[in-house]
Amino acid sequence: MRLTHLIPDAERHGVTIHARRLAAHVPGSTTAGWPDTPPDGFVIIHFTERLWRTATESALEVVRRATGRAERLAVVMHDLPQPSDGEHYPQRQQLFAQVTELADLIVVSSEFERGLLLACLRDRGDAGRHRVAVLPLPVDHPDTTPPARVDRTIATLGFLYPGKGVEDVLVAAAQLPQPPAVINLGGAAPGHADVVDHLAELADQHGVTWRASGWLSADELAAAMREVGVPVAPHRHMSASGSINTWLEAGRRPLVAPTPYARELGGRHPGAITLISDLTRQLADALDRPSTTWVSPGQEVGLSWEQAGRDLAALVTS
Numbered sequence: 133m134r135l136t137h138l139i140p141d142a143e144r145h146g147v148t149i150h151a152r153r154l155a156a157h158v159p160g161s162t163t164a165g166w167p168d169t170p171p172d173g174f175v176i177i178h179f180t181e182r183l184w185r186t187a188t189e190s191a192l193e194v195v196r197r198a199t200g201r202a203e204r205l206a207v208v209m210h211d212l213p214q215p216s217d218g219e220h221y222p223q224r225q226q227l228f229a230q231v232t233e234l235a236d237l238i239v240v241s242s243e244f245e246r247g248l249l250l251a252c253l254r255d256r257g258d259a260g261r262h263r264v265a266v267l268p269l270p271v272d273h274p275d276t277t278p279p280a281r282v283d284r285t286i287a288t289l290g291f292l293y294p295g296k297g298v299e300d301v302l303v304a305a306a307q308l309p310q311p312p313a314v315i316n317l318g319g320a321a322p323g324h325a326d327v328v329d330h331l332a333e334l335a336d337q338h339g340v341t342w343r344a345s346g347w348l349s350a351d352e353l354a355a356a357m358r359e360v361g362v363p364v365a366p367h368r369h370m371s372a373s374g375s376i377n378t379w380l381e382a383g384r385r386p387l388v389a390p391t392p393y394a395r396e397l398g399g400r401h402p403g404a405i406t407l408i409s410d411l412t413r414q415l416a417d418a419l420d421r422p423s424t425t426w427v428s429p430g431q432e433v434g435l436s437w438e439q440a441g442r443d444l445a446a447l448v449t450s
Contacts, residue, residue, distance in 0.1 A: 134173030135161040135448065138198060140183050144347065146291070146374055147210050151178040154208075154270070157441025166198050174448055175202035179231055180211045181224070192230050199234065206237040206448045208267075212248040216295065216369035225252040237447060238264045241372035244392045248371055265447050268400070269372055271434035274383040276427045279358050284312045284419055287360035290375045291321035292344060297366030297389055298331055304411035306338035312419065313341040317348060317356050357382035362418040362425055365389065366408070373397075380404060380433045385425055387414055404433045 137155035142148045155163050155176075164171050177199065181191035189197075199205050209231075213224035229252045232238055240246050246264055253262065286305055288298050298316060305311050314335065320328045328344050335342035348356060357363065363379045363386040370376075370393050379386040388394045390407045398405055404427065408414060418425050427433060435443075 134171075135176065135445065136171040136173060137161060137163045137176045138166055138171060139163055139178070140166045142183055145183055147178050147180050147183050150210075150269075150374060151208070153437065154441060154444065157270075157437045158445045159442065161445070170198050170201045172201040172203060174204045174206070175199055176206045176208065176444070176448060178208045178210060179228075180209070181227055190227075192227060195231055195234060204236045204448070205234060206239060206444075207231060207235040208239040208444075209245070209249065210241070210372070212240065212245050212371050213252060214248050214369060214371060225255070228252045232262055236263070238262060239267050239444065239447060240264065241269045242266060242393050242396055244396055245371045267440060267443055267447065268435050269374060269377050270437040270440035271377040272381045272437060274381055274427050274433060276383045276429050276431070278383075278422070278426055282359060282361060282422055284361040285359075286312055286314045286362045286364060286415060287357070288314070288316045288364050288366060289357070289378060290316075290318045291324075292316055292319065292327045292331070293321040293324045294327060295367070295369055296327075297368050299334055300366050300368075300389075300411060301364050302331065302335050302338055302340050302342060304415055306340050307412045308416055308419075311338075311340050312361065313343075315342070315360065316344040317353060317360075319344050319346040353378075354382060357384060361422065362387065362415055364408075364411075364415075365394075365405075366411075367391075370394070376405065377434060380427060383427050385427050387411070387418065401432050401434060403428060403431055 139148055139151045155161060184194045185191040213221055213228055215221055217224055240249060243266055246266055288301060301314055305314050363384040365376050365386045365388045368389050370391055372393055386405055387408050388405045
């Protein structure tokens with residue numbers, strides 16, 4: 133059996149990074165770039181529309197062309213459609229349903245995402261006839277030993293775009309007696325440079341020092357995540373979150389917006405994250421008690437990359 137991971141050439145895209153890392157742990161598989169000659173045999177792709185569309189072709193057209201020779205196709209879906217997409221929601225639902233039609237297996241990262249996908253299919257009368265499996269996002273076992281120096285900075289993580297929730301962090305930080313600096317570890321998502329300007333203006337209005345670090349190498353990011361005072365994942369519309377797992381891999385226990393996915397993650401691994409209920413109070417408490425922002429030794433935080441690779445191979449070949 134030939135198992136090929138077909139991965140578009142988008143080195144800094146989070147889904148591409150995830151796909152390459154997972155592929156490295158799937159036994160007996162290879163990777164192929166796109167655009168290249170479409171592979172045959174068993175093919176795995178990771179799908180979100182921004183990763184696959186081009187200036188002249190829709191994401192559906194590109195996926196059809198890229199996977200046309202596959203004997204069997206597994207699609208790992210990311211960033212599934214949900215009502216927070218606003219006017220784009222119906223179109224995204226239709227697209228994800230159409231991509232599902234091409235696949236022999238769909239893999240999502242949470243039960244919440246499974247529900248979102250079934251909502252895409254329900255209106256088409258297809259909700260019961262597709263094979264949909266849940267494979268939680270993997271996470272490395274963290275180093276839970278705090279470094280010698282940890283500052284009082286509050287930090288968010290990842291590409292910036294509307295709805296990421298950083299505004300909530302700035303407003304909450306401004307209410308602290310001595311507002312600490314806030315940093316986003318990462319820069320603006322493509323097409324969203326205006327978000328950085330908006331956040332800078334909001335921070336200035338509230339008397340908070342804020343900046344976006346811009347792109348960081350893996351080593352730079354790992355060091356920065358372990359040096360900040362309070363990690364926060366405030367995104368209010370996540371269906372699954374690589375950012376939360378990135379905090380966990382750094383040994384950090386982030387404050388997380390109480391979304392359905394976050395509740396699912398917290399239920400699966402109690403104690404791994406802290407759900408936000410009163411952000412200002414919780415920021416103050418975390419600054420006063422830094423130990424609450426670190427994963428406890430022995431804490432279960434998630435599926436290992438090795439196990440996730442084995443599980444994906446078993447799903448694709450069964």
